[in-house]
Amino acid sequence: MKVISIVNQKGGCGKTITAVNLSAALSKKGFKVLLIDLDPQAHATFALRKSSNLTITDILEKLSRNEVLPLDELYQSVSENFYFIGSRIGLASLEHKFSQRDDRLDILSTFLNIVSSNFDYCILDCPPNLGLLTLNALNASAYCLIPFNLCDFSLRGIEILKDIIIMLKEFKGKTPICFYLLNQLDRRSRFACEFTEKVKKRLGNLLLNTMIRTNITLKEAASFGKNIFEYNSDSRGAEDFAALAKEVINTTSNTSWAQLFLKGESFAEVYAIGDFNNWKKDEKYKLRKVGGDIWTLNIPLEKGKYRYKFLAGDTWLADPHNKLVEDDSYGGKNSLIIID
Ligand SMILES: Nc1ncnc2c1ncn2[C@@H]1O[C@H](COP(=O)(O)OP(=O)(O)O)[C@@H](O)[C@H]1O
Ligand SMILES: [Mg+2]
Missing domain, CATH: 3.40.50.300 (P-loop containing nucleotide triphosphate hydrolases)
Structure with missing residues (x-):
């Protein structure tokens, strides 16, 4: 249901x-x-x-x-x-x-x-x-x-x-x-x-x-x-x-969805960049500012495991609202979405 x-x-x-x-x-x-x-x-x-x-x-x-x-x-x-x-x-x-x-x-x-x-x-x-x-x-x-x-x-x-x-x-x-x-x-x-x-x-x-x-x-x-x-x-x-x-x-x-959020008033723009877009900045994956300081995006995803980060202005960030993370190869963290 x-x-x-x-x-x-x-x-x-x-x-x-x-x-x-x-x-x-x-x-x-x-x-x-x-x-x-x-x-x-x-x-x-x-x-x-x-x-x-x-x-x-x-x-x-x-x-x-x-x-x-x-x-x-x-x-x-x-x-x-x-x-x-x-x-x-x-x-x-x-x-x-x-x-x-x-x-x-x-x-x-x-x-x-x-x-x-x-x-x-x-x-x-x-x-x-x-x-x-x-x-x-x-x-x-x-x-x-x-x-x-x-x-x-x-x-x-x-x-x-x-x-x-x-x-x-x-x-x-x-x-x-x-x-x-x-x-x-x-x-x-x-x-x-x-x-x-x-x-x-x-x-x-x-x-x-x-x-x-x-x-x-x-x-x-x-x-x-x-x-x-x-x-x-x-x-x-x-x-x-x-x-x-x-x-x-x-x-x-037809699809499963992932919903991403980021809170932060000072960003000019925020993108989700990861396995779902081959780690390339893409307008389709730009988060929308829906509240004073809240950015969000719904991403349709097939079954699988996806690593991603946010690019907020010039800053790369792991998703602060997602506890699932994995080490990246640069000493930082990637966030993870698993659709099963
Ligand atoms: N698209 C619409 N066309 C005409 N009347 C509408 C439309 N949408 C809502 N209404 C009317 O507006 C009023 C409020 O709608 P309602 O669905 O009860 O809102 P809510 O549940 O959010 O309080 C109702 O009288 C409803 O019949
Ligand atoms: Mg009502």
Whole structure:
């Protein structure tokens, strides 16, 4: 099961609409999908008009008390291949209850491991903050999709998220591979076109090619408790989400990804140089500055072992966030990525 969390600490940037319609689109392509509403405000639960006795709150609470889970009541069916676990306000108090536990970041992972053989994809609709639930989601995910829109503030949200991901990498030794999704795009506006170009330049291959246009039908569908394919499968919203599902399937199936980070405000530019590019400086391997001082790059890799270093300005560095290293032949260290 591939776990994808939909995260941005800002509200209103399209997390829920993406979670619901991406789940629907993946299920229409024949994949078995589990959508979990992790937001105590329960917008996805409302958007699907689902309310059940057993919410993710109950499940995580039972799990934390080592109670047996009622396996046949865990999720509800939305449509063919599309299953759902809802949320309710109690999820907020759960954050508080779990905050003292040693396994507080792993509770959701533990649950997802139990159900993982039943699904191809699990989509996590996260709350608009970076609290314990979002951290649990990031810790359980292989991928993270960050929807954002034209509003500058949502880019600031992205910067803060990067700090959290670096923290997870240092604390847990692994992070989800992050991709950005431009939402609520209105190509008629010149400002929107200029912004899109700017974002493409800045994010490179961190930005998904698919963009979700502003489409009132998406809003209407949610207000009628339907996903876009049930409500109007000829709409632009349905077209965009079908394209998104296709890109997500490609991105998550064919290749493995390595996600590299470097923190440092003073660098003019940073490149990853290593076995994956024959140790040559290559524009495709230039890290993108996504936060005030955070540089990042996603590299698609086949199975194998790759040695690399960063070239930050004129300085060669081993990756400070990667504990796997090997001596180089010059008395220094190369960082290592192993994809198996
Ligand atoms: N592409 C879009 N076209 C039209 N309305 C959208 C689009 N994306 C989001 N919305 C609307 O914007 C509001 C916020 O979106 P939502 O998915 O709930 O954001 P979040 O979960 O990040 O808070 C909702 O009313 C939603 O219907
Ligand atoms: Mg939401």
